[in-house]
Amino acid sequence: MTVSRTICLGFLTVIAVGTILLMMPFSTSDGSWNDPIVALFTSTSAVCVTGLSVVDPGTYFSFWGQLFILLLAQIGGLGYMTTTTFLITLIGRKFNLRQKIAIQQALDRPGMSDSTQVLRSIIATTLIFEITGTFLLLPAFVPEYGWDQGLWLAIFHSINAWNNAGFSLFKDNLIGYQSSYLVVFTITGLIILGGIGYQVILEAYLWLRDRLLKRTTNLVFSLDFKVATSTTLILLFIGVIAFFAIETRNPETFGSLNLRGQLLLAWFQSVTPRTAGFNTIDIGKMTTAGLFITIAMMFIGASPGGTGGGMKTTTLRVLTSCTKTILQGKEEVLLYERKIAVSLILKAVGVVVGSVGMVIFSTILIALTDPKLDFIQILFEVVSAFATVGLSTGITGSVSIAAKLILIVTMYVGRVGVLLLMAAVLGDPRPTRIHYPEENLLVG
């Protein structure tokens, strides 16, 4: 079986197992057999680390149901990291010689490309951050809910934040903690680091270690590192400015708070579309402009190799660099003085075409099954599902069963990736050596 098919079927298998577990009477809080659609939706949402939910997970599911959701989200989140990293080693990620030497020197061990070791390192990173996050959240939850419930809440939200899964056990998500520095910065920290990609964290760790040990190495940051960190920072900055400028005049979201509270909200709303799915304001009450900006940010999504979804920050940068290149009349696309291969540009175009196509298709279908909904609510929900974000204007639970099934498919397609899914369906590419004559074409 091809790699792409293995991945696609692997996710389907985990979703199926999760659905069966969540259908069991011990998974629901009232002890009855669960509605199959609710179980399927929740399992898909968890495995795809989306966080959209047709029910309130905190009251609908028993402790066991909540634990299954957490495990499914952890498998899904680890899946993101390991799958991507596995694929990288598989396609033979091309470091240049200087980088390879630098990385190996920094690691002090030449066996870096050994996949078992990479996997172990990813799991270790995950555990370190999730445990740290849990400890940081304890002071926020234990005083109010006691040790038993408080610890569970801290574990649940820490793991959900790191994996960008976005399930919350609070009825109003994290709105109750909108002004808590501790909760806001712990959660956003986990979201950003979990979503920025394992490669980036590894490089930052190596750099930091060398600085602390005052070692002199010629460690060169990879292009992935530079693009992921710079794009994430730019998007966060734009987001904070935009949400602050737009929503402060909206009394139902930012308006009632003081300046410090508004900045905290703007920060959280800027982080969460990349692609966490937690919210500290009522998304359904946002202005049209705020919702549309959120949709755009959700669609861009996180960085590759992390736990987040979307079309990815790197894809965006490749496309904007193409635009810059054509405006400068050049032929070589550059990013940080590195040439971008044509195949990479084609892949970026493919990702965007496939993603836009899928979003348009799902949006039209839901517009047909649920014609009473506002267009922006449908588009918001579809992009949220596709980019595995999990934010919602509040319609998830009330849409028709057909729309729920469409959202389930959208989450799955968005999770495995349009290109990977197509490759799984069409079979592996067979390269050809025939060359064709070139011809010009009028474009744009």
Added chain:
Amino acid sequence: MTVSRTICLGFLTVIAVGTILLMMPFSTSDGSWNDPIVALFTSTSAVCVTGLSVVDPGTYFSFWGQLFILLLAQIGGLGYMTTTTFLITLIGRKFNLRQKIAIQQALDRPGMSDSTQVLRSIIATTLIFEITGTFLLLPAFVPEYGWDQGLWLAIFHSINAWNNAGFSLFKDNLIGYQSSYLVVFTITGLIILGGIGYQVILEAYLWLRDRLLKRTTNLVFSLDFKVATSTTLILLFIGVIAFFAIETRNPETFGSLNLRGQLLLAWFQSVTPRTAGFNTIDIGKMTTAGLFITIAMMFIGASPGGTGGGMKTTTLRVLTSCTKTILQGKEEVLLYERKIAVSLILKAVGVVVGSVGMVIFSTILIALTDPKLDFIQILFEVVSAFATVGLSTGITGSVSIAAKLILIVTMYVGRVGVLLLMAAVLGDPRPTRIHYPEENLLVG
């Protein structure tokens, strides 16, 4: 002055002259000085062959006002063709040797690339189609409105259809003629041929002449021809099926008519987003799904070298071919067994990035200036303005002055093209010969 600056300033000049003419008392039907915003909006809409209107042109403007609109639309429409053709000869359109010989043999004259002759040929084509259109429309308008008014209506709508300008002198646009075969097929024929590009019409003419004269030439259809015609046909087919499937259940648009009338409506609604702007149903009454499909079709737009706007059919095909290529694991992007140059792919990406950016930017601004509007109404209006379509859900006249100014800018940017405008602002590209090392990047 650079070519891009000449074009940008040229359009601004025509818009300014048009605004002054439309402000004059003899341009309005009540003989008073016109509102500057109305004059500016109408002049921009006419020169950019958009057809969006903040007033009802049939009653608001005098005969002279209507004539100015027609002349501005004609200048704008010819501008599309000549500007593009001029640019093609300027950038030294690369025909391969076989094509060049074939074209020259077909034309029986080697001076084909002479721009004066091309211009003359474009004007002749325009006149032939506009006059034919006028004659075909006469039987529809003269019986009802008499010779004077009927002739004027025929001329006005024929010229507007060919130039994809979309202004109508009827209060309800062409809804009154939704079941008239003559009007529907004359108008849609003009729209399609005007929007498909001069190059395509020329090649079709040469092919037809050779067939009729039973001459044997080795005329090879250009890639432009193949891509423009096939994509136009595919989109029209999809449009008819989609609108028929969706809107037949909507009693306010298709529902009240019989099957033949519904097919005629589906055909017209499928043609008009590419990018004519006439309508035979009340756009504001369409379903959400129908509106969204129309938005997508408007954004794609017409073929380059014609009178239509949008991101262009060829751009879409280059992008879908890139997607196909990456799925097949190839490096060379092919269209009809011709290789697409990397610079062309970059241009296509640039067009899409610029267009999407502009649409998002304008949409957010109008969502801020007019927060009470439905999101889909705003998006529809902005895409309609940007792709110079002219369809509207009916809000054009009632939006705030700020929103009107945003729409004016959007029409202008959409008309001259984001890339051309950027080139005009940034100055001409200065190619460099420095080569950079290549580096891989995680995408999507």
